[in-house]
Amino acid sequence: MAKITRVELQMIELVPKVKRVDAIQTFVSQETPFVTIYDSDGAIGTGYSYTIGTGGPSVMALLEHTLAPALIGQDADRIEGIWRYLLFKTHATAVGAITSLALAAIDTALWDLKCKKAGLPLWKAAGGSREHIPLYTTEGGWLHLETQALVSDALEMQERGFRGSKIKIGCEHISQDAKRLEAVRAAVGDSYEIMTDGNQGFTLSEAIRRARLLEEYGIGWFEEPMPADDVTAHVELSRRTSVPIAVGESMYSMSQFKDYLQHGAASIVQVDVARIGGITPWLKVAHLSEAFNVMVCPHFLMELHLSLVCAVPNAKWLEYIPQLDSVTNAPMQITDGVAIPSQEPGLGIDWDKDAIAAKSLMFATIDGET
Numbered sequence: 349m350a351k352i353t354r355v356e357l358q359m360i361e362l363v364p365k366v367k368r369v370d371a372i373q374t375f376v377s378q379e380t381p382f383v384t385i386y387d388s389d390g391a392i393g394t395g396y397s398y399t400i401g402t403g404g405p406s407v408m409a410l411l412e413h414t415l416a417p418a419l420i421g422q423d424a425d426r427i428e429g430i431w432r433y434l435l436f437k438t439h440a441t442a443v444g445a446i447t448s449l450a451l452a453a454i455d456t457a458l459w460d461l462k463c464k465k466a467g468l469p470l471w472k473a474a475g476g477s478r479e480h481i482p483l484y485t486t487e488g489g490w491l492h493l494e495t496q497a498l499v500s501d502a503l504e505m506q507e508r509g510f511r512g513s514k515i516k517i518g519c520e521h522i523s524q525d526a527k528r529l530e531a532v533r534a535a536v537g538d539s540y541e542i543m544t545d546g547n548q549g550f551t552l553s554e555a556i557r558r559a560r561l562l563e564e565y566g567i568g569w570f571e572e573p574m575p576a577d578d579v580t581a582h583v584e585l586s587r588r589t590s591v592p593i594a595v596g597e598s599m600y601s602m603s604q605f606k607d608y609l610q611h612g613a614a615s616i617v618q619v620d621v622a623r624i625g626g627i628t629p630w631l632k633v634a635h636l637s638e639a640f641n642v643m644v645c646p647h648f649l650m651e652l653h654l655s656l657v658c659a660v661p662n663a664k665w666l667e668y669i670p671q672l673d674s675v676t677n678a679p680m681q682i683t684d685g686v687a688i689p690s691q692e693p694g695l696g697i698d699w700d701k702d703a704i705a706a707k708s709l710m711f712a713t714i715d716g717e718t
Contacts, residue, residue, distance in 0.1 A: 350387040350389040352386070352387055352424050352716070353388050354386040355384070357411050358381075358704070359404055360379075361378065361404075362707075363378075366487055371548075373400070378398050379403070382453065383395050383453040385454070391464060393457040393464060395452070395458070408710050411454070415437070421716055427458045427459065427628055430455075442601075443601040456621070456695065459695070475661075477659055477661045480686045480688045481658055481665070481666045483668045483685050483686065484512035484514060484665050486669050487501070487668065488501025496531075498513075502540070502542075510668070512568060513542060517545065525558065525561065529542065533566070541568040543571065544569070546574075552584060555574050560589070569616050571616075573593065576595060576598035579608055582608065582614065593616070595617070600623055601624070616644075617633065617644050618645055620647040630646075631659070631660070635660070644660060646666070646667065649671075650670070651671075651696070654680060655689050675700050
């Protein structure tokens with residue numbers, strides 16, 4: 349039985365390659381907490397999570413003062429047990445983003461360690477359902493972009509073999525959203541998928557109104573149309589439109605997903621591995637969705653989600669938003685718009701440790717007996 353002997357913590361900031369604006373916010377920077385776990389067999393696992401510009405130091409404080417010390421002496425193979433133990437150790441601050449993001453950094457590190465010791469890539473260790481997944485892009489669909497920029501990006505990605513593009517909606521007037529979607533649809537044709545994202549910016553009445561517009565253009569899904577904690581409104585919207593409703597990036601517990609699925613309030617689940625608290629709960633949400641015959645299309649973190657969508661049978665898409673190029677030795681493998689997971693043991697991310705160290709803003713080490 350290998351015991352955890354040391355935990356290293358650090359945080360870096362990654363600046364987005366392009367300006368990212370949606371209906372309610374701007375993605376300022378990616379604060380990225382890293383957790384590296386060492387066990388008594390000499391195995392090492394590295395995990396991470398993220399913010400979009402605020403809260404990173406709070407995640408680091410929770411890790412340093414509460415969660416990481418509780419790992420020392422634990423059996424590193426008991427991932428489920430550790431996750432539950434840490435969840436209840438922070439019960440007074442769960443469910444919530446800070447706790448989930450901290451748990452995710454630890455949980456992904458434990459899965460990385462376990463997969464490396466087993467000599468298996470994560471996508472196989474977690475299920476091994478498929479060997480590749482089609483991509484859709486979000487990077488060229490931000491709300492501040494002019495219509496011609498949306499069209500140019502969609503055509504470029506279509507030429508590269510991508511199967512779809514996501515366009516942010518939430519312009520001041522519905523006619524502005526209409527012109528943008530009409531132009532993109534006319535350019536890419538009917539066989540190219542167009543998704544839309546409201547980023548929780550609409551009231552129920554306005555979401556119903558915009559959904560009627562989306563039906564005209566054969567939109568693949570209407571993502572986060574309203575505040576994520578309003579299940580009842582999503583039930584009503586789902587009854588009023590044929591456009592699939594996608595939710596999940598702003599949900600932090602399995603129970604929240606259960607409520608949406610039980611009430612028929614979501615057609616697509618976009619569970620985010622960092623915001624749900626790690627790989628352990630992510631897989632549970634994916635399998636719960638499968639039981640409801642609902643597909644999983646996770647939010648962001650494409651380098652980590654690649655392994656997870658290839659692990660389960662009910663995933664259809666991977667969202668393309670590159671963010672780790674400056675701290676990895678090799679990019680995610682993409683061929684003709686299809687992502688292929690790594691065969692290397694672990695998470696499948698080839699970290700550039702020197703680049704990470706050079707960007708480090710916070711660092712802490714928690715040691716125990718060997």
